[in-house]
Amino acid sequence: MIDPLAEIVTLLEPAARFSKVVSAAGRWRVRRSEGGDPFYCVVLEGSCYLTVGEGEPIALEAGDFVLIPSAYAFSTSSLDPATPMDLSSTPTLLNGEFRLGEHNQPHDVRFLVGHCVFGSPDATLLVSLLPQFVHVRGDARLSSLVQLVVDESRAQRPAREVILVRLLEVLFIEALRSTASIGASPGLLRGLADERLAVAIRRMHENMNSPWTVAQLAKEACLSRSAFFERFTRAVGVAPMEYLLAWRMSMARKWLLRKEGSITEVAERVGYGSASAFSVAFTRHVGMPPARYARGGPDDIRQARAG
Incomplete structure (x- = not known):
């Protein structure tokens, strides 16, 4: 049976761009204005806030996974209110990790962040069929997949690019299908969660x-x-x-x-x-x-x- 979600993610042709581990302490905030690249984040320890666009801050906890298929403007910050003086758009490399906020304090939070690129010439259109924001809490499978992506992207093994493409496809599909249908924004995921609509969508893809x-x-x-x-x-x-x-x-x-x-x-x-x-x-x-x-x-x- 045709799987529309898998077809769309495969057609997007995701490829790794970069990933990094970030730790932070004290009061801090980072704002990004990106060019529409897919953004993912998994919280390894502690907690922080994520704000997407003009939306309300979302508290992220250890084990949380976030996927934004097309990230244009978002920010991460400490749970304590950050002031304009806390803004730090350039993390400092410290002991093998990128560091935000206070450098002389034990970290309050560690998270893995990464960006991908889509090779498809139709990426903008295809992304519009996906939820604008995916937030999954406590899914060990996703954390394991992200770690595999990071390990593979840093190594220089044979067939590295082929493996990364496949891992990213699995990561995207797993993240999307792990999202509760009630919480998903309008898009293909919500359509497939509706048994009646799913039949029609599959018919369109099959024929x-x-x-x-x-x-x-x-x-x-x-x-x-x-x-x-x-x-x-x-x-x-x-x-x-x-x-x-x-x-x-x-x-x-x-x-x-x-x-x-x-x-x-x-x-x-x-x-x-x-x-x-x-x-x-x-x-x-x-x-x-x-x-x-x-x-x-x-x-x-x-x-x-x-x-």
């Missing part, structure tokens, strides 16, 4: 080339058309046909880049009756015709990413 309509998908989910549309949109965050289009275009981009079939063949595989109809939809969605995308160089791919 992407079928001429699906909202009514047909509602029938698969054993819901009325209106109830299905409202329930799907509320859970996943996008309308059913918008989700289907996003998935079709993601697969089309993958196959075109890898030269896995002609434009006509790709059009048929993603559910279009003609190459011309596919070309119109692809151009509107991606920002350039499929022929240009298929033969494009780095500049074209970057333009498509930005679009």
Whole structure:
């Protein structure tokens, strides 16, 4: 059976960028303004606050795991209120670890933080289908997976990059499926947690080339058309046909880049009756015709990413 979550994480092509162990003491705060890279954190000892965007601070405890598939602005801080004087955006390397706050005191908290990158040209679109924030408490499996990622990233063993890609795929899937469905923000995870919607989502992935309509998908989910549309949109965050289009275009981009079939063949595989109809939809969605995308160089791919 097709697993939509595994398909999307695999298509994202996660790769390790860096990871580090950080310890802190006293009053401190670090603010980051990142470029949308996936961010993960596991608290090894003690506790601290994490604030994502303009949200309320979240208290993290030992064993907690956090995943932000697209991190733009977040901060970590001590539990004691930090003042502007406590801001330290450049941790100091001390005894093999990066240190925040007071250097002459025993640490109050230790945590492992890391960033990944997504190799997919459709990363922005695919990430939009995932929860914006994942917080898992007390999951030993995730902690073990993170440690394996760290160990592998620091070693120079044969096939290192291949192993890291596989470990990161497992890490992302495990983190996402470990999140309680009630606490997940709108996205694919909440859709798959709904038994009725999960059937329709799997049908879309299994038979992407079928001429699906909202009514047909509602029938698969054993819901009325209106109830299905409202329930799907509320859970996943996008309308059913918008989700289907996003998935079709993601697969089309993958196959075109890898030269896995002609434009006509790709059009048929993603559910279009003609190459011309596919070309119109692809151009509107991606920002350039499929022929240009298929033969494009780095500049074209970057333009498509930005679009």
